[in-house]
Amino acid sequence: MPGRVIAIDGPAASGKSSVSRGVAAKLGFLFVSSGHFYRAFAWGVLRDGISPEQAPGWISGRRLEVRLDASGVSLLLDGEDATPHLSEAATAAMVSPLAAVPAVRDMVNTCLRALAAEHDLVMEGRDIGSVVFPDTPWKFYLDASPEERARRRAREGAVDSVAERDRLDSTRATAPLTIPEGAIVIDTTHLGLDGVISAVLELINAGDVR
Numbered sequence: 001m002p003g004r005v006i007a008i009d010g011p012a013a014s015g016k017s018s019v020s021r022g023v024a025a026k027l028g029f030l031f032v033s034s035g036h037f038y039r040a041f042a043w044g045v046l047r048d049g050i051s052p053e054q055a056p057g058w059i060s061g062r063r064l065e066v067r068l069d070a071s072g073v074s075l076l077l078d079g080e081d082a083t084p085h086l087s088e089a090a091t092a093a094m095v096s097p098l099a100a101v102p103a104v105r106d107m108v109n110t111c112l113r114a115l116a117a118e119h120d121l122v123m124e125g126r127d128i129g130s131v132v133f134p135d136t137p138w139k140f141y142l143d144a145s146p147e148e149r150a151r152r153r154a155r156e157g158a159v160d161s162v163a164e165r166d167r168l169d170s171t172r173a174t175a176p177l178t179i180p181e182g183a184i185v186i187d188t189t190h191l192g193l194d195g196v197i198s199a200v201l202e203l204i205n206a207g208d209v210r
Contacts, residue, residue: 004120006204007129009180010142012165013149015188015196016124019142022197023204024122032073032115034125034132035095037108040064040075040082042094056103064111096168105174126169129180138204139183142196148189
């Protein structure tokens with residue numbers, strides 16, 4: 001039955017998105033990035049000319065629709081497809097300040113939990129195992145050295161600062177980035193993608209996720 005959630009948390013460029021996609025494909029679960037939900041709302045505030053300080057009042061009137069197709073999850077905000085805008089630089093820059101707003105986090109968490117009521121998920125983010133699904137028995141925290149993570153971001157063509165994102169995510173008052181209680185920590189600095197996926201799957205199968 002739906003409701004099984006494999007939580008994969010970690011800082012930027014730790015490999016959690018690629019690993020989560022791979023694990024989801026192997027298990028036949030739905031891959032979900034919580035960051036995409038924050039990016040959808042980040043695009044929305046930019047679209048509507050809203051500041052993070054105005055976000056609590058703004059978000060109460062928003063409608064986020066989740067659509068599933070062969071390519072995965074698409075997000076529609078107030079009927080408009082936000083998916084093509086999720087990787088835009090302005091959207092990415094708005095995510096950290098917006099994610100620090102409790103009302104925004106509450107809205108995103110509500111959407112994520114509703115999705116879990118209908119699907120088995122592999123979900124990556126920064127507070128999945130600590131806040132969104134603290135009771136799931138499958139929690140992983142991926143990490144890598146700051147230098148390696150900065151190199152990965154550069155290879156992706158990203159220009160944001162890993163150190164600054166770490167600082168913002170770890171020091172925010174609401175749901176800061178932390179290692180969830182009971183999570184298995186995997187250092188991906190010197191591990192290839194396939195190696196990390198295999199390690200996660202071995203641990204999941206040992207716990208009989210099926």
